Amino acid sequence: MNFKNMKVPKVPLRGIGALLSVGVVGGLGVYGLHNSVYNVEGGSRAIVFNRITGIKDKVYPEGTHLIIPWFERPIIYDVRARPHETSSIAGSRDLQMVKIVLRVLARPVPDQLPTMYRTLGVDYAAKVMPSIVHETLKAVVAQYNASQLITQRETVSREIRKILTERAAKFNIAMDDVSITSLTFGNEFMTAIEAKQVAAQDAERAKYVVELAEQDKKSAIIRAQGEAKSAQLIGEAIADNPAFVTLRKIEAAREIAKEISNSANKVYLNSDSLLLNLQDLKLT
Structure with a gap:
């Protein structure tokens, strides 16, 4: 074509x-x-x-x-709440270094979006959250000893939330939740804690030994008192009734005869030495 x-x-x-x-x-x-x-x-x-x-x-x-x-x-x-996790190293009141991880749920205040855009822009979280979280953590942790951070964790978390909420409100950011997810102490503090626990266990062991010795002492005193009382009663019985000695001899002779009768060997003994000469006893 x-x-x-x-x-x-x-x-x-x-x-x-x-x-x-x-x-x-x-x-x-x-x-x-x-x-x-x-x-x-x-x-x-x-x-x-x-x-x-x-x-x-x-x-x-x-x-x-x-x-x-x-x-x-x-x-x-x-405007939905979004999680932000921040890690910070702060010093406690007793000069222990603590690594604390904080997790917050933050969101912008809807009515203040025009003001937020004029001052911070869209990426408000990256500009504001790290600075106010670090500053708040360092300020609060410095008020407590390392041991208090462990035993009073709920109080510390509540204090952090209070201060952080007030700081974030100045930037038109609302805090829905603030919680401590991790607390890590330095090696020196952990070594001191272990040594303290060992010392506490040794103290408890020593306390038990002292209490045991005290109980043994009380037992010895009670036993001695009982023997003294027994000797006193025996002396009084002998003084009141000389036949008490004769009764004791009869009881001793009965026990000796019982032991000999249960033996498998034949035994020839002098009856005078084993209290078996009962016929010589004066029963009156």
Whole structure:
């Protein structure tokens, strides 16, 4: 097919201008329609920047909203609480170094979004949170000893939350939760804690030994008192009735005879030496 001999139809200049006008108008219409509507998703708020008047004071809620294309643009903020974890090394009142990890749930105050954008911008958390968290942790930890940070952890966390909430409110940031997730002490402090525990165990062991010796002492005193009382009663019995000695001899002879009778061997003994000469006793 030979294209060299083909003739191109002539289009009037007015027709070309009309087509260009329609195309430009249509393009502007599509651009304006596309850029005159924006959506605010759930959990978000929007503010509008106008090229002439600047940031508007109105905060737009969730939903679809209209703006003037090119002259205005929306700025979307996520107003849901987001976690921020910060680690800081601080000194306690007794000069112990403590590594403390703090987790906070923070969110921007929706009504103050225009002011926040003017002063901090969209990345408010990166600009504000590290500085106020570090300063608050160092200020609070310095008020407590290392041992108090362990035993009074709830009180320390409550104090940190109070101060941090007040500091964040100045930047239009709300704190929903503040909690200490980790407390780590230096090696010297951990060694001192272990030594203290060992000393406490040794003290308890020594206390037990002292109490045991005290009980043994009381037992010996009671036993001696009992023997003395027994000797006193025996002396009184002998003084009142000389036959008491004879009764004791009979009881001793009975026990000796019982032991000998239970023996498997034959035993020949002198009865005088084993209190077996009962016939010689004076029973009257």
